[in-house]
Amino acid sequence: MIENLRKYPGVIIAALVAVFIGFLLMDSQQYFRNGGGGSKVITVDNVSYDEGEFNRIGPASRALTQQLSSYQAMTMYEFSMAMADNKAASEDALEKSFFTRRILLQRAGKQFGIEPSVEEIQTFIRERSVFAETNPTDPTKKSFNKEGYEGFILNRLGKSGMSEKDVYQLVKDVLTYEKLSELLAIGISVDKEKVKALYQANRQKIGISYANLKLEEFSKKLTPTEEELKKYWEERKDSYKTENRRKFSYVVGTPKYPAGAEKAPTPPTAEPGKPAPEPSEADKKINEQRKKAELEVAAQMDDLFTHLDESKGGSFEDEVKNLGWELKVTDLFSSTTMPEELMKLTPRKTDKTIEQLLFTLKVTSDPLSKFSNYLAIGEADWFVARLDAEEESRVKTYEEAKDEVRKQWIEEKGREEMKKAADEAHKKIKEAIAAKKSFADAAKDAGLSSITIDPFGNGENPAGHPDAQAFFTAAQYTNPGELTEVVTTADGSAVALVDKREIVKDPNFDSMLSGGVDQTKRSIRIQAFQAWINERYELAKIQ
Incomplete structure (x- = not known):
């Protein structure tokens, strides 16, 4: 651990080492942890977490x-960016990575003696969160x-299965990140002159002359033979797949809902500076009736799953019929051709879509694995x-992929x-300009x-x-009278010359x-934090 810290400028200071040694053995969580109920879905360094814990800490x-x-709450945004995994190839990978990185951050907080207090957490919420409103005047x-x-x-929070305690823990992690990232960046200086040069480059106005080359003009002349297309497909056929x-x-x-309770009553409006008044007795009765109906359907769904568990899923049709519900059956569909009636459904206790939930369902030898x-x-x-x-x-077979293959072949060869x-035009124009x-x-x-x-910024x-x-990006550091490198445009390429440069005084x-x-x-x-957390993540044993 101490050796790893040497990679980060400024971290090797006596005080930090002393703090680290003092807290090194305090992370007993990974050895003596009271696990929550439910099956374990992820393990980080021999500590297992169930689905509820994973969802609460992760997604x-x-x-x-x-x-x-x-x-107005940039620290929270900065935290989300610092915890992002740029290598994650899917939504599942992002969620798994976010969960694991939070666990690693929490452990590091204990090891380095970074333990934000309740008072610090409350101060952050009051003064630095989205609930701290700026006076417009x-x-x-x-x-x-x-x-x-x-x-x-x-x-809003309850709909995701979370409580205020989870908000406090999230803010605690944000504050831990903030303090740890400051430690990791000690000793790294900022060159003010380089920042100034960058700002001046971005604040200038540049006049440009350019000449376009359209991709379409080159592509439309191409007529691939059947042999060329088949060869192209053979070399990369694994990239042409069905959904x-x-x-x-x-x-x-x-x-x-019983008659008269089909719609929730509108909550009474509070007058400025006063608490909201109590709902009327009639509204209270409607709310109670609605709550009862909602609890009943939740209990029915729970009973349905109990019976499915007992029958290993074999009684699905019968159980649905007994409940008086309608069993709907789809045709085969892909994630991009979902039936409209499914697309309309919005899960309320997860940030995943119905499409993600249905297409990440993993089937095993257990019959119940076919059920969401x-x-x-x-x-x-x-x-x-x-x-x-x-x-x-x-x-895909060649015939199935042929149109796609042809399109890609023409675009690639056209480019x-x-x-x-x-490149030839750039060379000719450069020589001509040199000749005045x-x-x-x-x-x-x-x-x-x-x-x-005309000059633009x-x-x-x-x-x-x-x-x-x-053109602006290509010309930022090019002298007037000189060509930029060949510029890639939305529909082709261009050769560009910087006509003039104007410094904008502000x-x-x-x-x-x-x-x-x-x-x-x-x-x-x-960047210092991400280098540190990425190394921790690579070394972690995740199952």
Whole structure:
């Protein structure tokens, strides 16, 4: 551990080492942990976690982090970015990675003696979260939106199966990240002059002349033979595959509200500065009736699963019929051709879509593995599905893939021809300009037409020039009178010349530069933390 820390500038200081040694043996969690109920779905360094723990610490908290991020809550956003796994190839991998990285961060907090207090957590919520509202007349002043916070806890958080305790733990992890990233970045300095040069490059205005080469002009001349297409397909046929298709039987359990209680009553409106009044007795009665109906349908779904467990799934049709529900059966469909009635269903206790839940279902020798969990959907409905049939993805035959193969062959060969032409045109125009010819004449001699853009800045899109920002990026550090490298445009390539460069004077430049230096420091902190957490993640034993 101590050897690993030497890789991070500034971390090897006596105080940190002393703290680390003092807390090294405190992480008894991985050896003496009271596990929650339910089957274990993930193990990190010999510590197992069940589905509820995984969802709470992983997917649900990841979604919560996104909900609590905003322009006014940048620390939460920064945390979500620092914890992101850029190598994750799927949504499942992202969720697994986020969960594991939080576990590793929590352990590191104990090891390094970073234990944010309840008071620090509450201060963050009051002063640095999305619930800390900025005074529009005085941006330096903020006020805590207590009603908004309490409403979020009571009305929105519960739908994801979480509580205020989970918010506190998330904020604790954010504060741990903040302190640890500062330690990891100690000793790494920011070159203010380089930041200044970067800001000046982004604040300039540049005038451009350019000549386009359209990909379409090269592609339309290509007529591949059958032999060429077959050879192209043979060399990369594994990339041409059919979609995985699945067929399901499913049921949606909906509460049966009594007459008069079909619609929830509108909550009474609070007057400014006063608490919301109590609902009327009639509204209270309706709410009670609705709650009873919702509990009944939840209990029915629970009973359905109990009977399915007893019959190993064999009684599905009979149980659904006994409940008076409608069993629906789909045809085979892929993740991109889902039936509309399924697309409309919205799970309420997970951030996954129905499509993700159905197509990540893994079938084993257990008959019950063909069933999804029963899912809370919509406002109060419940859903369960059984996988009836599957057509797995396979490599397409040549005839099935032929149109796709032809399209890709033409585009690829067209780009090759266009690149040759663009490089040749760039060379000719450069030589002509060196011989004192104008760009317009040089482009004409190369068989191209010249187009001019008046000076424009970073982020500006002059009318009629959709690729202006590509030109700006290519020209940022090119001297006036010189060509940029060949520019890739939306529909081809271009040869571009910098006509002029204008430095934009801004009275707020110094404050902007100061902000840029701070932003660079934040970036360094994030990068130092990511290097550290990535190494920890690679070394972790995850099953």
